[in-house]
Amino acid sequence: MHQPSPPHPACPCPRRRALWLAATGLSLGLLGSANGAPSAKVEGLVRLPRAAxxxxxxxxxxxxxxxxxxxxxxxxxxxxxxxxxxxxxxxxxxxxxxxxxxxxxxxxxxxxxxxxxxxxxxxxxxxxxxxxxxxxxxxxxxxxxPQALFRQTAGALLDYFRQSRHLDEGDRRRRIFETDRVVDVWGGWRDAGGDTGKYLSHLGYANFFNPQQAPMAAWVLAHSAHESAGLFARAGLLRQAQDEAFWGADYLHRVLDEEGYFYTTVFDRWGAADAERMVVGYEGEDGVYTRGYRSAFRAGGGLAIAALARAALLAESSGRQGEFSGATYLADARRAFSHLQTFGRSYCANGQENLIDDYSALLAAVELLRATGDAEYLQAARERAAQMLQRQDGEGHFYSDAVGQRPHYHAVEAGLPLISLSHYLSIEPEAARQASVRQALGRALDAQQRLDQAVANPYGYARQRFRLAAAGGTPGPIQSGFFMPHRNETGYWWQGESARLASLSTAAVLAGRALEPSAVPAGSANFGIRADLARSAQAQLDWILGRNPYGISMLYGFGARNPPAAPSSAGVMLRGGVSNGITGAPDSEAGGGLAFANGPSEDQWRWNEQWLPHSAWLLLAAVTLAR
CATH class of the missing domain: 2.60.40.10 (Immunoglobulins)
Structure with a gap:
């Protein structure tokens, strides 16, 4: 997951990690180090299979x-x-x-x-x-x-969300950092196996790393239960999907402040005994409390709006609701969008919006347009889409910033730019604008294919472009590799990429179906997209589900071999939960080599811990492939 669990003997805090390892004589060496050679010691680590x-x-x-x-x-x-x-x-x-x-x-x-x-x-x-x-x-x-991934996994994925619900009555009254205000932030989902915190997003201080967490899960559930009601109904899962969607929307209603911004986190330093659980922002692996608890579009605000707007549509079509009504969800979405359009930039750590704000706000505007039909949201969507296309170079690669210096890469939602543009395409009435977006989607898909095929790649793993960067330092030149680089602007955060892979699979299918009709094959084979895109989309899911060098299915309860229980998950692994997954070797700044581990230190969260976005993205991929 995204952070260490609270300090205890089996899972020491980052500040004491080196001393603890020295005292126990354990090593973080892994088979498959940065130079591809086996390390000498692998205690507590999952070895690559040795069979000939x-x-x-x-x-x-x-x-x-x-x-x-x-x-x-x-x-x-x-x-x-x-x-x-x-x-x-x-x-x-x-x-x-x-x-x-x-x-x-x-x-x-x-x-x-x-x-x-x-x-x-x-x-x-x-x-x-x-x-x-x-x-x-x-x-x-x-x-x-037919529809194998959905049929095999959807029920367990929905069960995972229900098992992850956060039911602590103490969250009915939590203080806002540096104030005397007490607010009701009850409900939502635990973020990960060993983390009872609740996050719309985190890593905002690093500007380019915000993942969509609880709002993404809420949007996936509401969107899927609404758009694919028949699919869930035939599986006997429709009511369960609706219940979980409304559960997520109810939480988003509670964490919407009366001023119009969402609370980014409900946090207690991962259960530290001396930490007050409160509405607060935080930074770094030590969880330093900050005032950054107001969500920008990129810090979960955009996806929260999208989820609420879609939940309103779901309530209208189903005649059902959660604790709050569909009308309340829609009013929340409208109010929050208006607020973030005015003040969202001031909630960004560096005072500047980037590509994550663009695609999050775009999806919010699209869902509001679907729910209301109001022209103001079409105009807002057009502006965000245009901004995204300006961040794309001639080869098809996106950049995070406005000056084309930082290539966009993301360990969680690399496919979300194309997914947001694909959704925008479905509501844009003007042919010229449609053509521009289709061209952008095609360039981006082709760029990813070229990147993946530029080196030998037997598993078809989706590669990424990046620049090594330390906090406050000058970034290096653009390079490419398989895994998330370990030297990046967060100063510490990298982990397995199950969510990233499922997001890219979803993006390949949605964007592939949205290309010019001449580029979309007839019939239902290959998910209705080009054969090369279908192979790539399937390869990412195959990696999560066992077609990887370790032969491990990251979806717990499915497959021949699953990740072991991890200390940072309190020893609990939920069926339908998805572990973070495989990474580059810890001693490689660029994420080269290969690693998967369940210890020996608290760092095992990088590989084993189950995390909410992974199951959300896998469910979205399963629904998308089945439609």
Whole structure:
């Protein structure tokens, strides 16, 4: 997740981490260090599988008409082999393996192959069996069926939200930092397994890292329950989805101040005994309290507005509501949007809006337009969309700032710019504006494809452009890599990227469907998008669900192997929760190498801890693919 848990012997605070490690003799060395070589000590860490031959596959669900690819990893340099694909134990197809380009970044000394069985569409349980260099192995099983990801996971993902509800009655009366005001901030969801704090966002002090947290979950639930009501109804999940959407909207109503801004966090330094739980902002890995508790568009304000507006539509269409009415949700959204349009910039740490503000405010304006039909929101959406297109270069890459110096990269919601533009496209009536947005979407999708294919990439992992930067320092040149760089403006924050991958998968599908009709294939195969985009979209989900070098499904309760319980999660792992995931090696500033761990220090949250945005993004991806 995004922060350490409270200090205790098994999970020391950051300030004492080095002393604790020295005293215990443990090391943070990982198999797959920055230079690709194994480190000497790996106590408490999850090792990469050592088997001479491995088949990594999505262990949960693949759509009948979508891409289906397994990755084969073999020790040594064998350049050929054979495979066969089994359905319910019976051979469906077989053939030769051909070696992929050499890939040394994560598993030096191994050769990779792919088995593409996309042509097989019959429902059932599938396995891939391979022979290479005298070795033989069979993969885990995967369910193939129509709308597989939704059918397999939606119920558990909804259960995760319900299990994560925050029910502490003490939140009925919490003080606002440096004031005597007491407000009702009850409800919402615990942010992560070991964190009872509630966040619209965090990391605002670093300006370019704000993730959308509780508001994103509330919007995903409200949007999905409204737009895809039939999908949930056929699965017997509609009422549960509606209940959770209204639960999220009710919390957003409570954290909307009478002045028109949202409270960013309800926080107690991760349960520290000497910390008062209150409405407050905070900075850094020590959780220093600040006055930054008013949410800018990028600090959750924009997505909170979008969620409330969509919850109003859901209330109207369903005849249901939460504690508060649909009319209340809509009035909240309108008031907050007006306030942030006037004062939002002053809530930004550096006093300047950036791309995150743009795409968050754009989605807010789009949802308000859908809920009200008022022309003012169309104009606001047009202005934000135009601003976003100005931040895109000729190759298709987005920049976070206004001067084109900082490439946009995000460990949580890298796909949200394209998702917001895709939603805007659906409400824009003018053909010329539609054409400009479609061109921008196409350039961005093509730029991501080129970036991913610029190096050997057997797993199809979505790469990113970044500049190494320390707080207050001069950033380095633009470079590219697989994982989030560890030297960045936050000073400490990096973690696994399950949410980022699901967001990019969703973006590829939504934006791919929004391209010019000539670029969208006929029929329902490949999710209704170009084959290359479909393969990329599926590859990101496959990584989360087990097709990764560790063979671990990050979705707890699904697949052959899950992350172990982590101290920062109080030893609790919820079915339907998604762990942060795999990262670059800790000793690599640029996030090179590979790492996944459950210890030995409190740093294990970077890999194992379940976090609210991961399940929200996976649910949105599942719904999007199924529509």
């Amino acid at each position: 031959l491995q088949v990594q596959i999505n262990q949960v669900g693949l759509d009948s008409l979508g891409p289906k690819v397994a990755v084969v990893s073999s020790a040594g340099r064998a350049s050929s082999g054979r495979y066969r694909v089994l359905r319910e134990g019976r051979v469906q197809t077989e053939g030769p393996l051909s070696a992929l380009p050499a890939f040394e970044a994560w598993t030096p000394g191994r050769q990779h192959f792919q088995v593409d069985f996309s042509a097989l569409t019959a429902p059932g349980r599938y396995q891939v069996e391979v022979w290479v260099g005298g070795q033989h192995v069979r993969s885990a099983t995967v369910q193939v069926e």
